Amino acid sequence: MIGCYPTGIFPRSPGLVKITRKYARGAATEIELQRAFDIATREVVDAQLSAGPSYVTDGMLKWQDLLRPFTENLSGLKAGSLARWFNNNTFYRKPIVVGDLLREHSLIENVACTEHLPNDVPWKAILPAPFTFATLSDNRFYKSETELMFKYAQVLNDEIKSLAKLGFKYVQLSDPAIVYEPTVASTPKKQLKDVGEALGIATRGTSVKTCLQTFFGDFSQILPEALEFPVNDLGIDVYETGVAELKEYSFDKGLALGLVDSRNSLVEDKAELMEIAREVLKSISSSRTRDVFICPNCDLEFLPWQRAEEKMRLVGDVAGSLKEESYG
Amino acid sequence: MDKLFPTQEVGSLAKPAWRVKACRGERLSRKDISEAVEWGRKIGIESVDEVAHLLNEEDSAKKRKTVLEWSAKYGIRFFESAGLDVFFDGEQWRSEMYEHVIRNVAGFEFLGHVKSFDYRYFNKAACVDRPKYVRPFYVDEFVFTKQNARRNIKVPFTGPYTLVDWTFNEFYEKKLSGKIKALKRRKLEAKREFLFDLVNDVVRPEIAKLVASGAEWIQIDEPAATTNPADEEMELFVEAFNSTVKGFNCKFSLHNCYSNYDVLAEHVCELRNLSQMTLEFANRDTTQAGVGNVRTGYKDIELFENSGFRGDYGLGVVDVHTDFVEPPELVRDRILHVAKVIGDSRRILASTDCGLRTRTWETAFRKLRSMVRGAEMARNALR
Numbered sequence: 007m008i009g010c011y012p013t014g015i016f017p018r019s020p021g022l023v024k025i026t027r028k029y030a031r032g033a034a035t036e037i038e039l040q041r042a043f044d045i046a047t048r049e050v051v052d053a054q055l056s057a058g059p060s061y062v063t064d065g066m067l068k069w070q071d072l073l074r075p076f077t078e079n080l081s082g083l084k085a086g087s088l089a090r091w092f093n094n095n096t097f098y099r100k101p102i103v104v105g106d107l108l109r110e111h112s113l114i115e116n117v118a119c120t121e122h123l124p125n126d127v128p129w130k131a132i133l134p135a136p137f138t139f140a141t142l143s144d145n146r147f148y149k150s151e152t153e154l155m156f157k158y159a160q161v162l163n164d165e166i167k168s169l170a171k172l173g174f175k176y177v178q179l180s181d182p183a184i185v186y187e188p189t190v191a192s193t194p195k196k197q198l199k200d201v202g203e204a205l206g207i208a209t210r211g212t213s214v215k216t217c218l219q220t221f222f223g224d225f226s227q228i229l230p231e232a233l234e235f236p237v238n239d240l241g242i243d244v245y246e247t248g249v250a251e252l253k254e255y256s257f258d259k260g261l262a263l264g265l266v267d268s269r270n271s272l273v274e275d276k277a278e279l280m281e282i283a284r285e286v287l288k289s290i291s292s293s294r295t296r297d298v299f300i301c302p303n304c305d306l307e308f309l310p311w312q313r314a315e316e317k318m319r320l321v322g323d324v325a326g327s328l329k330e331e332s333y334g
Numbered sequence: 335m336d337k338l339f340p341t342q343e344v345g346s347l348a349k350p351a352w353r354v355k356a357c358r359g360e361r362l363s364r365k366d367i368s369e370a371v372e373w374g375r376k377i378g379i380e381s382v383d384e385v386a387h388l389l390n391e392e393d394s395a396k397k398r399k400t401v402l403e404w405s406a407k408y409g410i411r412f413f414e415s416a417g418l419d420v421f422f423d424g425e426q427w428r429s430e431m432y433e434h435v436i437r438n439v440a441g442f443e444f445l446g447h448v449k450s451f452d453y454r455y456f457n458k459a460a461c462v463d464r465p466k467y468v469r470p471f472y473v474d475e476f477v478f479t480k481q482n483a484r485r486n487i488k489v490p491f492t493g494p495y496t497l498v499d500w501t502f503n504e505f506y507e508k509k510l511s512g513k514i515k516a517l518k519r520r521k522l523e524a525k526r527e528f529l530f531d532l533v534n535d536v537v538r539p540e541i542a543k544l545v546a547s548g549a550e551w552i553q554i555d556e557p558a559a560t561t562n563p564a565d566e567e568m569e570l571f572v573e574a575f576n577s578t579v580k581g582f583n584c585k586f587s588l589h590n591c592y593s594n595y596d597v598l599a600e601h602v603c604e605l606r607n608l609s610q611m612t613l614e615f616a617n618r619d620t621t622q623a624g625v626g627n628v629r630t631g632y633k634d635i636e637l638f639e640n641s642g643f644r645g646d647y648g649l650g651v652v653d654v655h656t657d658f659v660e661p662p663e664l665v666r667d668r669i670l671h672v673a674k675v676i677g678d679s680r681r682i683l684a685s686t687d688c689g690l691r692t693r694t695w696e697t698a699f700r701k702l703r704s705m706v707r708g709a710e711m712a713r714n715a716l717r
Contacts, residue, residue, distance in 0.1 A: 023447045023455055030453040070452045088451055090592075093562040095500055097451040188563055245517045270521075271445055271460045271502035275511065282517075310446030310458065 014305025057322025347424025612648030665708020
């Protein structure tokens with residue numbers, strides 16, 4: 007099956023940017039802010055629907071960063087100072103681990119906008135993966151980062167189960183840290199076994215499909231271990247990953263192909279993207295790969311809204327054409 | 335400068351409401367005007383009544399230009415009154431460090447706002463054609479500042495690596511799309527072409543004009559220097575800096591902040607014609623007085639020393655992201671601690687961590703006064 011979906015936080019529309027800035031200055035009310043989020047969320051959902059997605063998200067417009075709902079709602083954590091989000095001119099608040107992690111209630115419920123999601127397209131949620139969460143946190147409580155990673159994986163498991171109850175069918179675990187070169191360089195390869203175990207804890211007993219989405223780094227660095235990770239699909243950033251490197255391995259998981267560049271406003275040539283997709287699919291053709299999802303390589307929030315909309319259309323367009331070429 | 339521990343600021347200062355509103359053509363409130371009058375008296379503006387009269391005038395192009403000049407003069411007197419030895423005009427002529435340059439260079443198109451963090455955004459441009467120098471963008475401001483300042487000045491100059499890193503690279507990626515198939519390599523090569531066209535066609539011509547106009551010290555601001563710590567990116571940064579400053583009879587300093595100093599220190603000795611590293615440290619430090627272990631925020635100074643850097647340090651001793659006014663004793667201890675670590679007091683200039691634009695003038699003034707007093711106390715301690 008060839009489909010498509012988004013892979014992260016969407017940018018805020020000009021109208022929402024204006025209101026959030028006013029709100030930050032104390033010049034807009036909570037009601038005005040909420041109304042603007044509602045309008046913008048509907049726009050984001052519509053933009054996705056026009057691409058004919060396999061799964062739809064709410065755009066995550068309220069998420070200040072990927073970790074923030076956890077940083078603010080998980081007992082044992084407090085928000086630290088701003089830190090750079092990998093190699094981007096964007097920042098996140100570092101979670102500081104000051105106590106045992108305890109999930110007292112749903113972590114993302116107050117930022118999820120499920121009321122705007124359609125009933126006829128399955129819903130997708132996006133959460134930080136265990137390795138990325140542990141790597142980006144300032145651990146002042148657990149003996150090691152690995153212990154933190156396992157503890158967080160348990161929390162994640164509860165959260166995924168609660169999302170399933172809400173109606174979500176697919177959960178992406180975003181894991182940029184696992185392929186980001188400076189982190190990988192200091193991470194022993196054997197630690198990938200722990201990562202696999204943590205993912206096992208996070209996904210155990212859940213009814214949703216899952217994907218480990220990697221970006222900002224070369225996916226081939228975590229091969230072949232990643233092929234054993236207990237998730238349904240694996241996500242690859244083709245702007246960082248040499249396609250030739252994938253040929254040596256046999257995939258029996260689904261593939262989320264980060265084919266559209268969320269970090270440059272240049273709208274790609276469709277023919278070139280088709281060629282890259284064909285090359286990847288051909289290189290793993292002997293594998294028992296199941297689903298293939300065409301998607302942006304990372305969060306579209308690095309782009310202004312209008313370009314993100316165009317790129318989402320392109321994602322759908324490429325997926326549609328590939329499907330026609332009977333890869334699906 | 336002969337004295338030990340001269341004091342300097344790093345660039346920006348908040349723009350007063352009267353400057354912002356007047357330059358937008360908006361009507362000023364009585365409060366805005368009285369703020370201009372009060373600060374004018376406080377920092378020794380020569381003709382405060384003239385300013386008040388101007389601010390009451392109807393909007394016109396002439397009024398906007400004169401207001402801009404007055405705001406620069408206010409910036410200059412602000413720093414002089416605080417007692418600084420080296421400064422500029424608080425970058426009052428610039429909208430913002432990135433946007434000001436890009437709007438004055440051909441080949442760019444602003445696409446809209448992208449998130450920096452929380453509800454903060456920046457207006458991001460795309461490079462859609464080869465950048466072309468169309469007019470000076472810092473020279474007039476420099477000449478005005480030089481004419482009006484009574485002490486040493488330096489020109490803050492947004493560095494080419496940062497300009498490129500903060501811009502969508504449409505033109506060069508498109509140009510290379512048929513030539514380089516591997517996407518990662520294409521991106522890097524496109525960045526390289528963009529960067530060196532910008533250095534050669536825009537940045538160097540502007541520096542040449544500044545130097546010809548009498549600029550003796552240019553501070554290259556490169557906050558993005560270590561955004562991407564990969565070797566090939568750091569090589570680009572180093573090469574761009576060296577190409578930028580090459581052959582000019584001018585002093586160059588480099589400002590970097592909230593950054594990865596491990597990576598920067600590794601490459602600092604490859605930077606040519608660099609007399610000073612102006613770095614943020616106070617933000618990383620404790621606020622407890624004393625020298626030695628308590629100065630946790632300054633441990634990275636050793637990275638630069640161990641790498642062999644022997645230029646001056648513009649030592650960030652004042653945090654620009656908090657309203658906490660560092661007591662002079664804390665400033666003194668930060669300076670004395672680093673003086674001891676590097677073993678050469680003559681290589682230290684007391685500095686703010688970064689530009690002060692996020693602080694009110696009241697807070698900024700108190701912080702700067704405290705920095706000046708702290709530097710004086712450090713001098714006395716070594717006397």
